Amino acid sequence: MRGGMTERDVTKEALGIISAASFLPRLVVFDLDYTLWPFYCECSSKRETPYLYPEAKSILNALKKKDVKMAVASRTPTPEIARTFLNKLGLTNLFVDLEIFPSWTHKTDHFKNIHEKTSIPFNSMLFFDDEYRNIKSVSQMGVTSVHVDDGVNIKALKKGLTDFARSQNQLTSNSS
Numbered sequence: 001m002r003g004g005m006t007e008r009d010v011t012k013e014a015l016g017i018i019s020a021a022s023f024l025p026r027l028v029v030f031d032l033d034y035t036l037w038p039f040y041c042e043c044s045s046k047r048e049t050p051y052l053y054p055e056a057k058s059i060l061n062a063l064k065k066k067d068v069k070m071a072v073a074s075r076t077p078t079p080e081i082a083r084t085f086l087n088k089l090g091l092t093n094l095f096v097d098l099e100i101f102p103s104w105t106h107k108t109d110h111f112k113n114i115h116e117k118t119s120i121p122f123n124s125m126l127f128f129d130d131e132y133r134n135i136k137s138v139s140q141m142g143v144t145s146v147h148v149d150d151g152v153n154i155k156a157l158k159k160g161l162t163d164f165a166r167s168q169n170q171l172t173s174n175s176s
């Protein structure tokens with residue numbers, strides 16, 4: 001966390017950013033490894049105590065408070081460990097859908113499943129991931145996709161909402 005900020009301070013900052021956004025996504029989708037937590041869960045054991053990037057919990061809390069739906073899209077080879085860690089962190093109930101399975105498709109299958117289950121259009125979704133190949137394939141489906149290089153934090157949230165608003169403005173101007 002930056003310079004002595006508490007989890008509550010960061011949540012407050014995140015709430016301000018979300019409130020100021022001109023458009024909000026209907027669903028925000030998160031990768032797990034190196035996006036919500038700073039490790040590969042396949043290298044851990046279920047007995048370990050997981051932890052998140054310092055600002056991630058505040059971002060999740062703020063989105064929840066603003067009634068923005070959330071989901072997980074993870075290509076881990078160890079879905080059981082990922083699910084155990086989400087449980088241990090008390091996060092499982094925050095998400096409307098958990099798509100956690102290995103695949104070669106760079107998450108396009110994960111997003112098809114999310115769309116089938118939620119009926120939310122791809123262009124109403126915002127996605128955070130640390131791997132460029134996932135960002136590339138998922139953005140081609142119409143999802144606003146943001147690369148994170150230091151996990152989900154305030155900076156990533158700002159960029160995500162700015163990029164999302166821009167995409168909505170383009171949709172509006174194309175249809176008029």
Ligand SMILES: [Mg+2]
Binds near residue numbers: 033
């Ligand atoms: Mg990752």
